[in-house]
Amino acid sequence: MEFFLQLVLNGLMVGALYTLIAMGFVLIYKASEVINFAQGEQVMIGGYVALMMLSSVRLPLPLAILVTMGLMALLGFVVERGILRPLTGYPVVSVIMATIGLAAILRGVAPWVWSAEVRGFPAIVPSTPFRVLGVPLAPINLASAALALLCMGVLGYFFQRTRFGIAMRAVSDDPRAAAAMGIDLRAILALAWAIAGMVSALGGVIWGRILGVDPYLAIVGLKVFPVVILGGLDSIMGAVVGGFLMGVLENLAAGYIDPLVGGGAKDVVPFMVLIVALMVRPYGLFGREIIERV
Amino acid sequence: MKRLLVGSCVVVAVVALVVSVGVSQGKVLKIGNFCDRLGPTQTVGVKYCPGFHDYMDLINSRGGIEGYKIEHNEVEHGYAVPKAVEGYNKFKAEGYLAVVSYGTPITDALKTFANRDKISLLTPGFGISDVEDATKFPYVFVGVASYKSQVAAIYQYIKEAWKENRAAKIAYLFYDNPAGRDPLDYVRELPKKLGNMELVGEVACPPPCAEASSQMLQIQRLNPDFVISHLFGKGPALTVGERAKLGMKATMISLVWGFSEDEVNVNGPAAEGYMGVNFVVMPEDLAKLPVAKDIADMYKKGGKEPPKEMNSIYYVRGIMNAALFTEAAKHAIKAAGGSAVTGEHFKKGMESIKDFTGEGTIAPTTITATNHAGSRKVRLYKVQGGKFVLVKDWFEGPHL
Numbered sequence: 070m071e072f073f074l075q076l077v078l079n080g081l082m083v084g085a086l087y088t089l090i091a092m093g094f095v096l097i098y099k100a101s102e103v104i105n106f107a108q109g110e111q112v113m114i115g116g117y118v119a120l121m122m123l124s125s126v127r128l129p130l131p132l133a134i135l136v137t138m139g140l141m142a143l144l145g146f147v148v149e150r151g152i153l154r155p156l157t158g159y160p161v162v163s164v165i166m167a168t169i170g171l172a173a174i175l176r177g178v179a180p181w182v183w184s185a186e187v188r189g190f191p192a193i194v195p196s197t198p199f200r201v202l203g204v205p206l207a208p209i210n211l212a213s214a215a216l217a218l219l220c221m222g223v224l225g226y227f228f229q230r231t232r233f234g235i236a237m238r239a240v241s242d243d244p245r246a247a248a249a250m251g252i253d254l255r256a257i258l259a260l261a262w263a264i265a266g267m268v269s270a271l272g273g274v275i276w277g278r279i280l281g282v283d284p285y286l287a288i289v290g291l292k293v294f295p296v297v298i299l300g301g302l303d304s305i306m307g308a309v310v311g312g313f314l315m316g317v318l319e320n321l322a323a324g325y326i327d328p329l330v331g332g333g334a335k336d337v338v339p340f341m342v343l344i345v346a347l348m349v350r351p352y353g354l355f356g357r358e359i360i361e362r363v
Numbered sequence: 364m365k366r367l368l369v370g371s372c373v374v375v376a377v378v379a380l381v382v383s384v385g386v387s388q389g390k391v392l393k394i395g396n397f398c399d400r401l402g403p404t405q406t407v408g409v410k411y412c413p414g415f416h417d418y419m420d421l422i423n424s425r426g427g428i429e430g431y432k433i434e435h436n437e438v439e440h441g442y443a444v445p446k447a448v449e450g451y452n453k454f455k456a457e458g459y460l461a462v463v464s465y466g467t468p469i470t471d472a473l474k475t476f477a478n479r480d481k482i483s484l485l486t487p488g489f490g491i492s493d494v495e496d497a498t499k500f501p502y503v504f505v506g507v508a509s510y511k512s513q514v515a516a517i518y519q520y521i522k523e524a525w526k527e528n529r530a531a532k533i534a535y536l537f538y539d540n541p542a543g544r545d546p547l548d549y550v551r552e553l554p555k556k557l558g559n560m561e562l563v564g565e566v567a568c569p570p571p572c573a574e575a576s577s578q579m580l581q582i583q584r585l586n587p588d589f590v591i592s593h594l595f596g597k598g599p600a601l602t603v604g605e606r607a608k609l610g611m612k613a614t615m616i617s618l619v620w621g622f623s624e625d626e627v628n629v630n631g632p633a634a635e636g637y638m639g640v641n642f643v644v645m646p647e648d649l650a651k652l653p654v655a656k657d658i659a660d661m662y663k664k665g666g667k668e669p670p671k672e673m674n675s676i677y678y679v680r681g682i683m684n685a686a687l688f689t690e691a692a693k694h695a696i697k698a699a700g701g702s703a704v705t706g707e708h709f710k711k712g713m714e715s716i717k718d719f720t721g722e723g724t725i726a727p728t729t730i731t732a733t734n735h736a737g738s739r740k741v742r743l744y745k746v747q748g749g750k751f752v753l754v755k756d757w758f759e760g761p762h763l
Contacts, residue, residue: 072584079576176401185400185409186675187600189628196633198608207608280573281600281629283406288573288597323577324584332539332567335577 075204076324077317082210084316086279088217089272090293091300091308092224093265098302099241100261101153103161106168109290110175111266115141115273116190116282117183123191130193134274138267145266149259172287179284190278213275220268221309228305233260241303295343301356310354315339390427392695392704393434394419394688395454397465402441403571403596404466406625410672412437414681415463417658417670422689424661429696431704433689440465444472455480460709461691463684464489467542470503477502481706483691483713487684487737488619488642491545495736502706504713504735506687507642507725508759510546512739513618514591515760516640518553520616520743521560521589531560534587534613536578536602538594539567542620550591552763563587572598579605582613592617600629607633614638616743623676627746638754640741643679643724645751654682654722679724686721687713687728726757 090112097105105111118140122133152171156164179185194212198205228234239247240257248254273282276289293312300311318339326334352358396415399408419435422428436459438450447469454462455476461483464470470486474494477484478501486494487507494503508516518533525531535550537543547565554560564585568578572594579602582590590613594602599621606615607630615637617626622639624646649655650673659669672678695704695712716737718727726740743755 072580075580076577079580083574083576180400180405180409185405187406187597187625187629189631192631196607196631198610205609210608279601279604280597281625283597284401285403285405285571285573285597288403288571292574319574320577320580324581327567327577327581328564331565333569336569 071203072324073321074202076320078201078204078206079210080317080320081313082206082214082316083320084313085210085214085217086272086275086289086312087293087296087316088309088312089213089220089268089275090289091296091312092217092220092305093268093272094293094297095300095303095305095308096224096261096265096268098297099305100237100258101164102241103153103164103168104302105265106165106290107148107172107175108265108269108293109287110172110179111141111144111269112272112276112289113179113282113284113286114144114175115266115270116277116286117179117273119270119274120188120190120277120282121183124188130191134270137274138270141266141270141273142263143266145262145264145269146259149262153258153262154255172290176284176287185284187281187283189281190274193274193278209275209278216271216275217309217312220271221305224264224305227264233257237261295340297353299343299346299353301353303357304353304355307353307355314354318342390431391434392428392431392692393436393454393457393459394692395450395459395462396435396437396684397447397450397463397469398437398439399442399465400439402443404442404620406596407620407623407677408465410675410677411681413670413672414675414678415685416681417661417678418654418682418685419689421654421658421661422685424664425657428689428692431692431696433692435685440469442466442469444468448472448476451476451482455482460695460704460706461485461688461713463487463688467491467545468540470494471541474500474503481710483706483709485684485687485713487687488680489542491541497731497733497735500735502710504687504730504737506716506728506730506735506737507683508619508640508739508741509736510542510593510618511549511763512736512759513640513642513741514546514549514593515553515739515762516741516743516758517591517616517618517760518549518557518560519758519760520755522557525559525588531589532563532585532587533560533589533591534563534582534585535565536582536590536592536594537565537567538572538598539569542595543567543593546593546618549763553761556761556763568594568598568602571596572601575602576605576608578602579609579611583609583611587613589613590615592621594621599623600626603634603637604630606637616640619741622744624674627749631749634746634749637746638743640743641676642726642738642741643676643683643721644742645744645753646674646676646679647751649673649679649682649724652723654724683721683724686724687716687719690716690719690721 119137194208296311296315300307322338323335398412440447464486484503494500617639627634662669691712694715695708698711699708714732716730726738728738739759740757744751
């Protein structure tokens with residue numbers, strides 16, 4: 070029982086990490102119906118920038134995180150303005166290919182600017198684990214879970230209560246109608262990329278602390294892809310639930326099935342569940358069901 | 364008469380030009396290197412590959428080998444077999460005599476090509492154990508401790524360090540690819556042979572092993588006294604951090620690709636007590652060797668600062684690989700006896716390496732026509748106070 074509890078708690082902690090990045094995916098998709106394949110690379114850049122703020126500019130940690138969020142928002146804004154806006158009106162596949170191209174560029178630029186060696190993040194929270202019901206929990210994982218929940222709360226408030234948030238939802242529902250009502254579609258899209266950039270910055274700090282910062286940090290983007298599909302591409306709540314669910318599934322598969330099959334179940338089982346879930350709910354657990362008459 | 368004289372001069376000049384071109388072409392040995400600067404093991408490649416090239420440049424700046432210059436080039440394969448095969452064919456088409464392989468799956472793919480094409484393939488720390496059989500793979504060379512030799516050495520250390528009456532419990536954590544699986548027979552059988560130790564479990568981490576918390580939970584459940592870790596890329600640093608998070612007491616000892624300054628840089632104090640074997644000396648030791656000063660001087664002569672990669676364990680391995688090849692080249696030129704050096708000559712050169720220490724970077728290594736394994740010796744280190752402390756000098760473990 071303790072092992073089961075350990076796997077579930079660990080899965081929730083890992084899931085919280087996935088959630089942070091999954092929100093970036095969802096924000097972009099919500100505003101533009103584009104899957105941003107450069108999300109992992111943006112997380113990596115966020116890690117590098119935060120590290121630079123801490124080690125070169127020597128800012129205190131909270132300020133370094135805030136400045137990184139600002140700079141990543143700016144990067145998101147520039148990407149939208151420089152790459153995506155000129156593609157307005159082109160088929161969605163062009164925009165998707167542009168994000169794949171952006172991923173390759175960011176992966177190439179990072180080692181060029183910062184070198185490819187692994188860099189360690191200074192300790193953000195104490196590293197000594199403490200025990201809950203006999204299960205050791207790492208403060209960094211708890212911090213990321215808290216951060217993910219905080220992000221969910223802030224974004225939830227933003228979408229429900231603020232003018233820009235409501236406008237973003239309107240654009241997501243029906244861009245033409247939203248434009249007809251006077252909402253500036255371009256501004257909303259830029260805002261979505263900027264917020265996604267800020268979320269990437271947080272992901273970069275947390276994942277960078279755990280994995281170290283190097284160009285390969287971008288791989289976390291791939292890990293998160295099934296999370297957003299399962300949760301629903303256009304749902305913040307889906308990103309959070311999907312993240313936690315996938316984390317727990319991975320851990321249970323690793324704990325109980327890996328020893329029987331010699332390993333690998335951790336990577337396979339979540340995708341099997343994903344396929345089954347999509348067969349039942351093709352729009353994901355919390356995604357919006359769009360019924361079209363054909 | 365005048366016309367005849369001029370004509371003769373032209374003929375002589377043309378012949379001299381042709382001969383000189385021929386000689387200058389003959390005075391070049393082409394040696395290739397595979398590298399991963401962009402793929403999952405780029406943290407290794409960006410430090411290891413400069414070491415290889417710097418040493419080759421140093422040899423050339425010293426005047427080459429017996430008058431021959433080394434032409435050394437690199438193929439980026441991103442740890443992908445198809446790209447490596449493509450790169451190998453490029454090397455072959457351009458007349459390369461020898462290539463350093465990079466990555467066990469890649470060595471596995473290239474081993475038969477090397478035999479067919481008579482191109483010497485050096486696989487130190489990148490090989491699979493079957494290439495040690497010189498009768499099956501006459502053109503493939505290991506040179507330094509293979510994964511099996513590393514595992515044997517770790518077991519040897521555990522046997523000596525374990526003082527309790529009960530059997531030491533050992534778990535094996537490995538990268539789930541040909542490299543991680545290569546020493547499995549040694550991992551399973553040696554505890555039975557050595558006695559007072561028991562393998563309690565094997566836990567695999569599939570590539571790229573970018574999230575291994577559940578694997579470490581499995582390890583914790585096995586409650587071992589020692590963990591033999593054989594991971595690559597981001598896996599080692601990740602698992603060292605997880606070990607600290609879980610408050611595990613087991614001693615974790617890594618094979619060569621999981622024990623570097625990266626694990627210390629990423630984890631800081633959480634890396635304390637982490638151990639690993641190595642078949643080259645540490646960068647601190649390299650700094651005391653004449654070869655390090657020579658490389659630094661070469662850079663300074665060119666108006667540049669010595670590269671910071673010199674502080675990496677992987678850089679030392681790059682030097683070691685290049686040194687083994689240049690030593691082989693020296694013998695190959697002698698074997699050629701003035702004629703053009705061929706693949707067969709280079710193989711003979713490799714098989715003439717005797718008690719070679721790679722400018723002080725490795726244990727004395729001898730390679731013969733029947734033994735391509737070279738030295739089985741490693742050093743064992745421990746992270747203490749954020750630094751690598753030598754626990755056991757050059758030693759080797761038992762054979763199965």
